[in-house]
Amino acid sequence: MHEHSFRRRIMHDDYVVWMDGITVMFPGVVALDKVHFDVVSGEVHALLGENGAGKSTIMKVLAGVNTVYDGKIFFTGQEITVHSVHEQRKRGVSIIFQEMNLLKNLTVAENIFLGRQPVDAAGSIDWKKMFRNARALLDSIDSDISEKAPVSSLTIGQMQMIEIAKALSFKSEVIIMDEPTSALTEKEVDSLFKIIAKLKSEKFAVIYISHRLEEIFKIGDRVTVFRDGKYIATEKIKNTSIDDLVKLMVGRDLSEQYPKVSCIPGETALEVRNLKQGMRVKDVSFYVRNGEITGFYGLMGSGRTETMRAVFGADKFDSGEILIRGKPVQIRNCKDATNRGMALLTEDRKNQGLILPFSVKDNIVLANLNNIMHYFGLSATKEDMVCGRFSESMHIKTPSLKQKVKNLSGGNQQKVVIAKWLNRDADIIIFDEPTRGIDVGAKVEIYKVMNRMKEKGKAIIMVSSELPETLGVADRIYVMHEGKITKCFDETKGLTENDIMKYAAGLESGV
Numbered sequence: 001m002h003e004h005s006f007r008r009r010i011m012h013d014d015y016v017v018w019m020d021g022i023t024v025m026f027p028g029v030v031a032l033d034k035v036h037f038d039v040v041s042g043e044v045h046a047l048l049g050e051n052g053a054g055k056s057t058i059m060k061v062l063a064g065v066n067t068v069y070d071g072k073i074f075f076t077g078q079e080i081t082v083h084s085v086h087e088q089r090k091r092g093v094s095i096i097f098q099e100m101n102l103l104k105n106l107t108v109a110e111n112i113f114l115g116r117q118p119v120d121a122a123g124s125i126d127w128k129k130m131f132r133n134a135r136a137l138l139d140s141i142d143s144d145i146s147e148k149a150p151v152s153s154l155t156i157g158q159m160q161m162i163e164i165a166k167a168l169s170f171k172s173e174v175i176i177m178d179e180p181t182s183a184l185t186e187k188e189v190d191s192l193f194k195i196i197a198k199l200k201s202e203k204f205a206v207i208y209i210s211h212r213l214e215e216i217f218k219i220g221d222r223v224t225v226f227r228d229g230k231y232i233a234t235e236k237i238k239n240t241s242i243d244d245l246v247k248l249m250v251g252r253d254l255s256e257q258y259p260k261v262s263c264i265p266g267e268t269a270l271e272v273r274n275l276k277q278g279m280r281v282k283d284v285s286f287y288v289r290n291g292e293i294t295g296f297y298g299l300m301g302s303g304r305t306e307t308m309r310a311v312f313g314a315d316k317f318d319s320g321e322i323l324i325r326g327k328p329v330q331i332r333n334c335k336d337a338t339n340r341g342m343a344l345l346t347e348d349r350k351n352q353g354l355i356l357p358f359s360v361k362d363n364i365v366l367a368n369l370n371n372i373m374h375y376f377g378l379s380a381t382k383e384d385m386v387c388g389r390f391s392e393s394m395h396i397k398t399p400s401l402k403q404k405v406k407n408l409s410g411g412n413q414q415k416v417v418i419a420k421w422l423n424r425d426a427d428i429i430i431f432d433e434p435t436r437g438i439d440v441g442a443k444v445e446i447y448k449v450m451n452r453m454k455e456k457g458k459a460i461i462m463v464s465s466e467l468p469e470t471l472g473v474a475d476r477i478y479v480m481h482e483g484k485i486t487k488c489f490d491e492t493k494g495l496t497e498n499d500i501m502k503y504a505a506g507l508e509s510g511v
Contacts, residue, residue, distance in 0.1 A: 051411025
């Protein structure tokens with residue numbers, strides 16, 4: 001009794017949020033098992049864990065997205081029961097989701113103030129005031145995005161900045177940021193960190209979820225680690241290290257962050273000559289060899305993804321030549337590309353890589369139905385065997401292969417995309433941001449998968465916005481800036497981040 005009263009007094013005095021004994025059940029899964037989390041005003045409290053650890057789940061409880069839970073929640077010292085997002089916003093809790101929640105047919109200002117548009121004396125929307133208020137919010141985060149621009153015209157990074165502006169518009173006491181930098185440029189990340197510092201100084205509480213551990217040490221005050229739906233530890237940032245946090249997250253030591261295998265490259269599998277596509281891809285030429293991982297690095301808007309989509313036939317290009325194993329080929333669409341032995345793991349897994357209402361099993365077999373056919377149609381036995389093998393090799397965390405993909409964590413969704421294309425057994429595989437939004441343990445697993453493919457003589461392209469990853473994984477690196485290749489590094493040994501960044505920023509060109 002005394003201990004309980006003492007904890008209540010502490011909560012009243014110090015904590016804006018105190019969550020204790022939180023349990024959440026999903027079909028066949030204990031998503032959270034009596035976990036604890038708290039945050040005080042004027043701090044950045046980071047929440048870490050592997051994919052499926054329960055980070056987003058507990059934040060959805062706090063934000064009112066998931067209202068089916070057991071346990072106690074106190075807000076500013078008062079015990080509450082969470083019923084809805086609207087109710088939590090009124091209390092002072094806002095969440096910025098990892099996946100965008102914007103209406104693309106509306107303007108930036110309309111999205112920021114959706115359902116809360118200012119009105120004039122006649123009851124009509126006061127457009128001038130709405131645009132003026134939106135402009136002030138965008139200026140506060142150093143964004144030059146037009147408040148009148150349709151969201152459909154924005155990049156993924158720009159959309160994320162709109163989500164941040166929208167959350168700030170609620171003037172919340174607690175702001176939850178779930179992977180807010182995953183699609184931002186370096187300038188936008190710097191702007192975000194300045195915003196967070198300002199929020200701290202004004203006594204806002206910021207809860208920050210990220211797989212980029214180096215960010216935590218730049219902005220965090222405390223860090224809590226979850227693993228497999230359980231609370232593991234809370235530490236002050238100044239008293240811990242990246243290695244310590246990784247060990248807490250995965251429950252084991254990771255012997256090597258970027259495992260790499262040595263292979264002698266084979267013949268050229270893919271060559272692209274003078275590829276052009278409007279202002280996004282400007283006279284791009286490159287080649288990829290069997291038994292080699294070729295990296296493509298560039299800042300947001302450099303044309304990396306546009307180049308790969310054009311090569312794969314997802315988007316039309318104006319001119320240029322594509323050769324596979326030395327022979328010119330016509331790739332007019334994605335079917336042409338897959339028939340030529342190519343695969344593309346898209347940057348946007350939810351909209352372009354998966355069918356979310358379908359099961360894990362359905363998504364894995366979708367790219368190669370011939371692999372599970374017999375004389376009378378689809379073979380359920382073959383399907384189970386193929387999917388079971390890939391699910392096990394990719395360590396996909398799911399209660400069943402019949403589980404809908406939309407119910408998996410972001411990292412496990414990415415593993416399903418990779419399993420789908422592994423089932424296709426393509427010879428030329430393009431990985432576009434293969435580890436975006438994935439925890440450190442899962443990243444190592446994916447690197448090992450890429451290494452196994454490399455050892456089998458596959459030609460691999462890895463597009464990445466993470467410079468340490470590019471340096472650690474790729475054998476050769478192409479650097480892009482504003483639609484052009486500015487440098488090709490045929491050797492990565494001894495390369496530094498500065499060596500690459502000056503070409504990515506357009507300060508130098510070695511082509």
